[in-house]
Amino acid sequence: xxxxxxxxxxxxxQDVEMKGMLYAHLLRSPVAHARVLRVDVxxxxxxxxxxxxxxxxxxxxxxxxxKDQEALPQERVxxxxxxxxxxxxxxxxxxxxxxxxxxxEYEELPAVFEEVEAASEGAPLVHTTINISKxxxxxxxxRPQQGTNTCHLFRLRHGDVEVGFExxxxxxxxxxxxxxxxxxxMEPHAAVARWDGxxxxxxxxxxxxxxxxxxxxGLFGIEEEKVRIISPPMGGSFGAKTFVRxxxxxxxxxxxxxxxxxxxxxxxxxxxxxNRHPATVRVKVGARSDGTxxxxxxxxxxxxxxxxxxxxxxxxxxxxxxxxxxxIANVRVDSRAVYTNLPPNGAFRGYGQMQSTWARERxxxxxxxxxxxxxxELRIKNLLKDGDNYCTGETMHDVHFERLLQGAVDAVGxxxxxxxxxxxxxxxxxxxxxxxxxxxxxxxxxxYTVRCATTEMGQGAKMAMCMMAAELLSVDVEKVxxxxxxxxxxxxxxxxxSSRSTHMxxxxxxxxxxxxxxxxxRGYGEVVxxxxxxxxxxxxxxxxxWHQGAAAAEVEVDEExxxxxxxxLHAPIYAGRVxxxxxxxxxxxxxxxxxxxxxxxxxxxxxxGQITNANLSDYNxxxxxxxxxxxxxxxxxxxxxEVQGLGETALPPVPPAIGNALYSRGIHVTELPIxxxxxxxxxxxxxxxxxxxxxxxxxxxxxxGRNAHAxxxxxxxxxxxxxxxxxxxxxxxxxxxxxxxxxxxxxxxxLLLLGTLGAGLLAIVLYRLLYRRVEAKKKxxxxxxxxxx
Amino acid sequence: xxxxxxxxxxxxxxxARTDEMLLDVLRREVxxxxxxxxxxxxxxxxxxxxxxxEPFSTCIMLAPLAEGKKITTVEGLGGNHPVQDAFxxxxxxxxxxxxxxxxxxxxxxxxxxxxxxxxxxxxYMGGNLCRCGCYAKIEDAVNLAASASKVAPSKGGA
Numbered sequence: 030x031x032x033x034x035x036x037x038x039x040x041x042x043q044d045v046e047m048k049g050m051l052y053a054h055l056l057r058s059p060v061a062h063a064r065v066l067r068v069d070v071x072x073x074x075x076x077x078x079x080x081x082x083x084x085x086x087x088x089x090x091x092x093x094x095x096k097d098q099e100a101l102p103q104e105r106v107x108x109x110x111x112x113x114x115x116x117x118x119x120x121x122x123x124x125x126x127x128x129x130x131x132x133x134e135y136e137e138l139p140a141v142f143e144e145v146e147a148a149s150e151g152a153p154l155v156h157t158t159i160n161i162s163k164x165x166x167x168x169x170x171x172r173p174q175q176g177t178n179t180c181h182l183f184r185l186r187h188g189d190v191e192v193g194f195e196x197x198x199x200x201x202x203x204x205x206x207x208x209x210x211x212x213x214x215m216e217p218h219a220a221v222a223r224w225d226g227x228x229x230x231x232x233x234x235x236x237x238x239x240x241x242x243x244x245x246x247g248l249f250g251i252e253e254e255k256v257r258i259i260s261p262p263m264g265g266s267f268g269a270k271t272f273v274r275x276x277x278x279x280x281x282x283x284x285x286x287x288x289x290x291x292x293x294x295x296x297x298x299x300x301x302x303x304n305r306h307p308a309t310v311r312v313k314v315g316a317r318s319d320g321t322x323x324x325x326x327x328x329x330x331x332x333x334x335x336x337x338x339x340x341x342x343x344x345x346x347x348x349x350x351x352x353x354x355x356x357i358a359n360v361r362v363d364s365r366a367v368y369t370n371l372p373p374n375g376a377f378r379g380y381g382q383m384q385s386t387w388a389r390e391r392x393x394x395x396x397x398x399x400x401x402x403x404x405x406e407l408r409i410k411n412l413l414k415d416g417d418n419y420c421t422g423e424t425m426h427d428v429h430f431e432r433l434l435q436g437a438v439d440a441v442g443x444x445x446x447x448x449x450x451x452x453x454x455x456x457x458x459x460x461x462x463x464x465x466x467x468x469x470x471x472x473x474x475x476x477y478t479v480r481c482a483t484t485e486m487g488q489g490a491k492m493a494m495c496m497m498a499a500e501l502l503s504v505d506v507e508k509v510x511x512x513x514x515x516x517x518x519x520x521x522x523x524x525x526x527s528s529r530s531t532h533m534x535x536x537x538x539x540x541x542x543x544x545x546x547x548x549x550x551r552g553y554g555e556v557v558x559x560x561x562x563x564x565x566x567x568x569x570x571x572x573x574x575w576h577q578g579a580a581a582a583e584v585e586v587d588e589e590x591x592x593x594x595x596x597x598l599h600a601p602i603y604a605g606r607v608x609x610x611x612x613x614x615x616x617x618x619x620x621x622x623x624x625x626x627x628x629x630x631x632x633x634x635x636x637x638g639q640i641t642n643a644n645l646s647d648y649n650x651x652x653x654x655x656x657x658x659x660x661x662x663x664x665x666x667x668x669x670x671e672v673q674g675l676g677e678t679a680l681p682p683v684p685p686a687i688g689n690a691l692y693s694r695g696i697h698v699t700e701l702p703i704x705x706x707x708x709x710x711x712x713x714x715x716x717x718x719x720x721x722x723x724x725x726x727x728x729x730x731x732x733x734g735r736n737a738h739a740x741x742x743x744x745x746x747x748x749x750x751x752x753x754x755x756x757x758x759x760x761x762x763x764x765x766x767x768x769x770x771x772x773x774x775x776x777x778x779x780l781l782l783l784g785t786l787g788a789g790l791l792a793i794v795l796y797r798l799l800y801r802r803v804e805a806k807k808k809x810x811x812x813x814x815x816x817x818x
Numbered sequence: 819x820x821x822x823x824x825x826x827x828x829x830x831x832x833x834a835r836t837d838e839m840l841l842d843v844l845r846r847e848v849x850x851x852x853x854x855x856x857x858x859x860x861x862x863x864x865x866x867x868x869x870x871x872e873p874f875s876t877c878i879m880l881a882p883l884a885e886g887k888k889i890t891t892v893e894g895l896g897g898n899h900p901v902q903d904a905f906x907x908x909x910x911x912x913x914x915x916x917x918x919x920x921x922x923x924x925x926x927x928x929x930x931x932x933x934x935x936x937x938x939x940x941x942y943m944g945g946n947l948c949r950c951g952c953y954a955k956i957e958d959a960v961n962l963a964a965s966a967s968k969v970a971p972s973k974g975g976a
Contacts, residue, residue, distance in 0.1 A: 031902060032905075035902040039915075040851065213949050214949055215862070217856075263913060611955070612909070619951030621951070646859055651953075654944035656954070
């Protein structure tokens with residue numbers, strides 16, 4: 030039998046149909062912060078089931094780390110896209126029409142969107158009190174700062190940074206900003222809920238079946254065993270399908286309708302449900318003149334949006350890995366998850382590492398420049414080695430940073446020339462503490478069934494489980510199956526996140542199979558990784574094993590326009606031992622391509638908190654023709670090495686490697702994505718040409734006069750993203766290259782016309798440049814005065 | 819209204835609203851769940867089907883326009899079409915959600931150009947998005963399918 034993915038036979042949760050099922054549509058707030066004064070449903074036709082705030086008033090609150098979410102907000106809506114009411118009807122169209130007939134009156138309240146501003150005194154409060162969740166996803170010390178928008182403050186203290194900076198011969202400091210991005214899984218969020226008396230069953234593509242069960246049980250005030258979560262394969266997730274998304278509303282509607290209810294989100298609603306944290310990161314690093322790092326200070330603001338989700342966890346990981354894989358005697362980190370009136374931000378491939386790695390690795394190059402050292406040499410001099418202590422106090426084992434970095438630079442020919450080339454090295458934690466359990470059942474026909482809560486989102490987890498089990502059982506892989514997780518059947522597991530499953534479950538599997546060999550029918554295995562950090566000092570064990578990665582990039586830059594191309598990208602990561610090579614390669618390639626999108630053009634754009642590019646036409650994700658001519662990677666293994674998770678490791682090093690490649694030309698970009706406009710501004714800043722736009726306006730008008738949307742000019746695939754008008758054809762055979770300035774023939778009869786057009790164009794360009802400048806000013810993160818030391 | 823077309827070699831007559839897209843009708847009336855929605859605006863290629871042999875984004879094609887047309891989805895390729903085999907051999911997928919659209923697009927590409935260059939592949943496939951980022955292996959699959967087709971001409975599916 031061929032793979033179900035090529036026959037289209039995979040059934041995702043959006044394909045689930047049940048007898049008597051209704052379809053839901055959600056009514057979302059257009060405003061970012063408001064009191065809901067009135068919801069008038071009198072125009073909704075009879076037969077449609079309407080869920081209003083008053084119908085869920087008796088329910089509890091939920092949230093994986095902070096208990097700040099309600100089935101429907103009772104008091105006020107906190108972001109543009111917050112769900113005000115919901116309708117279930119016989120068809121999705123009827124539900125949508127009914128939602129359109131609901132009239133809502135809002136009283137707008139002051140809102141705050143930017144993380145540093147939101148964390149400052151006097152900012153409008155998104156939540157008046159901050160209560161820590163009892164969900165086991167709140168597994169580390171969470172430190173809400175009551176009376177502020179900071180729902181978690183993580184601190185790391187190692188040595189004395191004041192002393193360290195005094196010892197330093199050279200100190201560099203910079204503040205960085207990274208835009209919000211969206212996961213954009215090809216399959217949207219979809220869930221079907223049904224009740225059988227007091228028992229709730231939800232079929233939903235989720236990475237976190239047991240966390241979902243806990244939150245839904247808490248919401249309805251029922252025992253966890255009364256909630257059953259079934260998780261079919263996901264059409265991509267990347268962190269999006271974690272914790273409760275649409276499931277609470279589906280369950281509330283199903284309870285009211287007394288029928289199964291299905292929720293499938295529209296593409297635009299994906300941006301209103303969960304995104305990646307925009308972040309501001311300030312880094313200060315000090316070194317002796319020989320390059321020895323002596324002090325590192327990092328301050329992170331992770332913009333978690335209107336509901337915390339796992340923002341505290343993201344801020345913690347962004348913080349504890351911020352100093353990077355270096356030996357530094359004096360380290361201080363303050364990392365905050367900050368509420369704002371943006372849509373919630375949560376887990377996203379890389380989990381906070383991308384943001385702080387961008388800031389630190391760019392700063393390392395600034396430092397190298399100031400020390401007049403080779404950036405590679407500076408890093409190698411300070412890299413952690415086996416047996417060294419990290420700034421958390423834990424001892425590092427199985428360390429391969431130097432090998433990874435060397436592999437990265439060799440691929441771009443670093444030793445021949447450093448121009449146009451950049452590099453990055455980083456470490457990323459795996460969730461610690463963590464517990465995994467798995468059962469293996471021997472069937473009568475000689476086959477084996479692996480039962481575990483590890484979910485499949487395309488990463489190949491099921492196949493990895495089957496392959497590892499087959500190897501341990503010495504049977505063909507065809508003899509082993511791994512059904513979809515069902516919380517009624519599988520043993521408890523923390524969740525399928527942080528690239529932990531193959532590593533943790535693989536170890537539990539060994540125990541289970543040893544147990545099976547003893548008793549013959551069913552083997553059970555469990556592993557527990559202890560550890561964790563003190564949230565006020567950051568001391569302890571941050572990660573029971575560290576993901577290690579590096580990258581190098583080579584770019585080609587057109588300094589007239591700011592347009593640049595990544596021509597070479599290479600990322601070596603430590604893999605320990607590879608189970609399924611093609612699947613492991615896919616993880617690396619996928620991470621790098623996602624990292625490329627984040628580096629070059631992915632950016633959620635908002636106006637007064639309202640998402641303005643919530644579609645895949647205005648929000649670009651990388652396509653095949655965006656790939657660098659040379660994209661390669663390495664899975665570094667070690668004889669007797671442990672199985673390592675590798676779902677994310679190759680993503681965070683990509684943007685800094687590209688940023689540093691630009692910096693090899695003195696082009697210093699601090700914000701992601703690295704748009705052509707930002708490059709151009711950095712070129713002007715380097716050349717000391719002062720007022721960038723004044724110079725730009727004297728440039729020929731062939732400079733990309735299109736809109737300032739990040740990276741648009743880098744894409745070679747503009748035409749393929751445009752829907753072909755008329756018949757909806759998707760044929761690329763008639764694609765030209767619209768969107769490019771085409772050479773005009775100097776026909777004499779057209780000269781007059783050209784002159785007129787030219788003057789008009791010049792006026793438009795001048796206007797746009799001026800407008801862009803104003804926009805850019807608005808967008809630049811407002812760092813409070815206190816930070817500008 | 820009634821719409822009649824041929825899908826994967828079978829003549830069907832389905833009920834559709836005049837403002838409905840072919841994607842929704844194929845899923846609801848013909849139960850072809852390999853045809854999947856992602857962007858809804860014709861830019862991602864996930865819902866690609868072949869209409870009289872040409873790739874179309876069915877999320878922006880009105881269902882009544884399918885009247886009298888010959889429609890092919892991956893269900894109609896039989897499972898061992900050279901392009902499907904090439905995708906399996908190259909492991910050119912992760913979650914599999916975009917795979918049916920990719921396969922149909924590759925089929926169309928190779929019919930148009932049996933030996934596409936790297937540039938041609940990347941440009942032609944540039945309208946089919948894969949968020950898992952399997953592009954390198956999809957490119958491998960195109961090349962594998964191209965060489966397989968040279969040895970044994972495509973069975974052609976529906």
